[in-house]
Amino acid sequence: MKNLPLLFLGIFFTLAFSWVGLILSSHLNLGNLQPSTSELEDGKLIEGEPVYPIKLGGIAQTGKDVYIDQGCMYCHSQQIRAQGFGSDYERGWGNRQTVARDYIFQDRVLLGTMRTGPDLANVGSRLPSREWHMQHLYQPRITSPGSIMPPYTYLFDVQKVEGRPSEDAIMIPEGSPYAPPAGYEVVPTDRAEALVAYLLSLKVDYELPEMGFTEL
């Protein structure tokens, strides 16, 4: 290699090239996506109709932080693939493929690359029960025998029942090996409440102009 300036330029431009091609172009292409009504009229939003996606708010946002700092993403994806590619549709993980617009309001996009556990993009529609999620987080094997999802026991307080049982204590089926000792109850901490609010908010239950529900 005699021509050193060429070496330097080559090193610089190969990286710059891919950055422009992959990232800058995506940014220009997708960085301005706006929420939309499910269908368009003459290429415009239909007035009076709701627009999607909606922003995450309140306690669900706090719950997302819990999801992030616990690293749930390393076992769960949040993206639904098209019917015909994999079995996402057949498994009931979502009625339609997710598209770029679905993610525009997410300050951190958690697409994920592992499915040690099921996809969660639409888990709020699929499993709408707070009680189920609480039991499952406290001990996944209560709801899902043999599950290898870790128990998030530390997001709960196991406390002595003083007088009346707490209202938000979670039900653990009687005789379950995971039930607390007699006279004790399992109460979700604020973090568990927030996390479940987040999970229940995960819904792909609307259509977008570029992607309607899958019809077979």
Place this chain on the structure above:
Amino acid sequence: MSADTGFTPYKSEDLSERVKLSEIDHSIRTSGLFFLVSAVVWLLIGTVFAIISSYKMHTPEFLAQYEFLTFGRARSAHLNAMIFGWANNAIFCLGLWVMARLCRNRVRHGGLLLIAGAFWNLGVSIGIFGILTGKMTSVEWLEMPTEVAPVLAFSYVLIGIWGIMAFADRKSEHVYVSQWYILAALFWFPWLYIIAEVMILMVPARGVVQPITNWWFAHNVLGLWLTPVALGVAYYLIPKVLGKPIYSYYLSVIGFWTLALFYNWAGIHHLIGGPIPVWLQTAGIVASVMMTIPVVVVAINQHMTVVGEHDAVWKSPTLRFVVFGAISYTLVSLIGSAMALRVVNEVTHFTHFTVAHAHHGVYAFFTMIMFGGIYFVMPRFMKREWPSATLIRIHFWACALGITLYVVGLSIGGIIQGLELNKLDDEGSIVYPFLQVMANTLPWLASRTVSGILLTIGHFAFAIHFFWMLFAPANKTSEGPTLLAPNNS
């Protein structure tokens, strides 16, 4: 390049050449040893987190009460300890050392390197502590809290500039292929890191531009940082130890430029089927397939150099590891290209196969070459030989068998997992309920823990030997290097 002959690099024909190299080695010794000690300590820390994570995956109750060790955090601590702790420190030592030697230039401002190294390791320590205590970002390969990014970026830039300066100020007449690889890597890594930190975490880009940036970054850490340095080290050590030139200069030129061009674009294959434009996915697939060119070229070039020298490779601790790594590079890269094809990706994506593949690359290829490099450089730094051929043998076999079991076991498990997840019956309904697919991965997850135990044994043998070498009084320099087989030539 000048070659020390045979297995006795100290007994080079050309005395003045020997003296010069020895002076260069000496000039980088302090910072080099600092990086190596840090690397070995991180390797052990990363290994402990690895074993904990692996065991948790099939036995979720294990240590479940400790929040800081929950699976998501333990596996991220493992990854960051290995990449930013072990791999980067090993690169800082070996990459800079190869650079200095090939530039025929004594290392100046070694103190600067030490300071940068100290800050780097401080940053990684705080970062991993952050992961364990609830500040993890859940952005793959960038899990450390954003606060440490400026520290890491700053200390890295110092190190990178140092390497580039060494190159600019070189005294040698020729520029060898290892220098291009290492120079390019030193330049690429900070850009990748800074752009990714800014566009994903500091001023987050909108929506899926984040994962696109994420996979451009994460794949390029492997492709434009670990890979070029490991290839550069291998390109240096193979001819060095064998005492003969590399097979073809032209092949190495082609190999370098095609890698620089195609690897850049390949990372998007991590998002195949995802919510990003189809043309981007196609670009990622095309680039991944084109990667077969640099891979085959490097394979021909390095393996043709080694052909007929199998005795020598087997005897030399350095070459045994380096050649294991070079062969793994060919295999893992060809598998990687295949995985990007849509039909294959439909099965392997989201499964343990990907995890096996990542370890095939970062461990069987990159890490094994770094081990080989350390076996070569330590005697030059310490002016004494490795104390025990047995410990090297234990290290080699535990790691070689361990990583083979890891990759084979988890790949099989991952393919089964993917096929079962996708299988539909004639009516178009799923055949295997999710819990059953999950249960069927358990034996393979357990096989990973077994392989992890082997790797742990290898790492401890290596670490014990390393510190023994470091602290032992001077020994048998005169008897020649420590070999793994009798020298009957």
